Amino acid sequence: MNGALGKGVVERVNGIKRQNVSDSESSTEVEVVIGKEHLHANGVFSNVYRAVLYSPVKQNIAIKKVWPNKAAPDAAQREIELLSKMKHENVISLLYKFKIGGGNDVCQCLVLDYLPVDLAKLRLSLPGRKFDRLDAKLYSFQMFAGVDHINSKGVTHCDLKPANLIVDPKLGILKIADFGSALITHKNQKLESYQVTRYYRAPELVFGTTNFDVYVDRWSCGCILAELIMGKPLLAGKDRIDQGRVIIELLGYPDSEALKAMKVSRPRLSRKSARGVKMMTAGYDMPPEVEDILQKILVYSPNRRMLPSQVISHSYYNELRTIPPPIRENGREIPPLNYWIIEDKTQSDRA
Incomplete structure (x- = not known):
């Protein structure tokens, strides 16, 4: 295995290689x-x-x-x-x-x-295709903590979805992956509106804005949180037009103030009254605390969406802070979690 340093692979023996990096x-x-x-x-x-x-x-x-x-x-x-x-x-x-x-x-x-599986594949392997109560809480907490860090760097991930959240199911650890679509975003920047996988796409993107910020990640996180508990996507439009329709079904037709906040024109879609989070999640054992979080994230005005740092300080996550730590279904304690974000908020000034 001894070899002179050079560019690329130095030596390969029985599938093992020495690589300059x-x-x-x-x-x-x-x-x-x-x-x-x-x-x-x-x-x-x-x-x-x-x-x-x-x-x-x-x-x-x-x-x-x-x-x-x-x-x-x-x-x-x-x-x-x-x-x-x-x-x-x-x-x-x-x-x-x-x-x-x-x-x-x-x-x-x-x-x-390396973590062995993504959240989308893991969900499909579970009984009833949904996470148990504690794991939904554990994984979503880590998602919001990671997004707060990403956004604090001025970076918008632009493709948050269960398939881009990788986990170690045994240990209960989650990491945000796949930054292939990520961007540094700022005000007055013109960008392509075709961002984010459809089910998790914020309304301003669905309605065609070319000027967006970290707020689109917050919307995606809200959709993922709902999915972890429901066992299916909350807003599953068949195409871009239908995605706009299901968002309007949730929130109602956007008023002038919301359109201005999203920087979009009036969508050419039916004007309907809002069904709201409570009705859209009825029958899925949605905890009242999660309803409260979703009602504060899934809103039209981007800068009114709840900060990730505010989400993980919400009472919904108090169980994760108990001593001794709660025990997961596999008999293991939840992994150590970092709560510094609550005292030293990273992205709050961007709101």
Whole structure:
């Protein structure tokens, strides 16, 4: 396994390779040993592999390989830069980066934390396809904590959904993943409105705004929280037009003040009265505390949506703060959680 340092793979023996990489924090070049690499998930412009990092520290890792994309040639580099800003236990960590290939066919490789399953697949594997009461609370708490950190950096994830929340079901740990769509957003910035997977897309995006901010992530989180408890998406439109229809079914037709806040024109959809969160979630054992949270997040005016830091200080999550810690269905205590956010709010000034 001894070999001179050079670019790319130094040596490969029995599926184990020594690879020169850049450390995500210092950007210095180091040599790592990687093995047991297997395809974990694939996409249009990237594949994710699970592997084992043997050196410098042994741990399970994910390697995201991003191939050139003519439509978004800087997407991989942007994802690397944004991930480098993130240092939080509920946000996936970029450990190392390296490139393979050459010329016009360079593949950017991101070495990341590995957690075995995403929240969407996990839900579908559960009895009744829904989470038990404590796990819904535990996972949503970590989601809101991670989003607060992301948004505090001026970053909008732009694709929060259960499939982009990775978890270790045994330990009850959640991390926010896949920053391929993430953006640094600010006021008066013109952007593409086609962002976020449909069921979790904020109304301003559904109605066509080109100027949005971190508030779209808050809406997505509200939809995910409801789904964890209901066992199905809250707002499942068949297409973009129908997504607008189900949002109006929830909130009613937006008035002039809401349209101005969303920076959109009047949608050409039927004017209906709001059914509201209570009626839309009836029959799903929705805790009153969650109804309260959803009523404060799922609103038209983006800057009136409840802050993630306010959400996790809500009484709904008091159970997670009890001593001794509550026991999950698998017999394990909940993992240690970071509550500093409540005392030292990170993104409140952006509201």
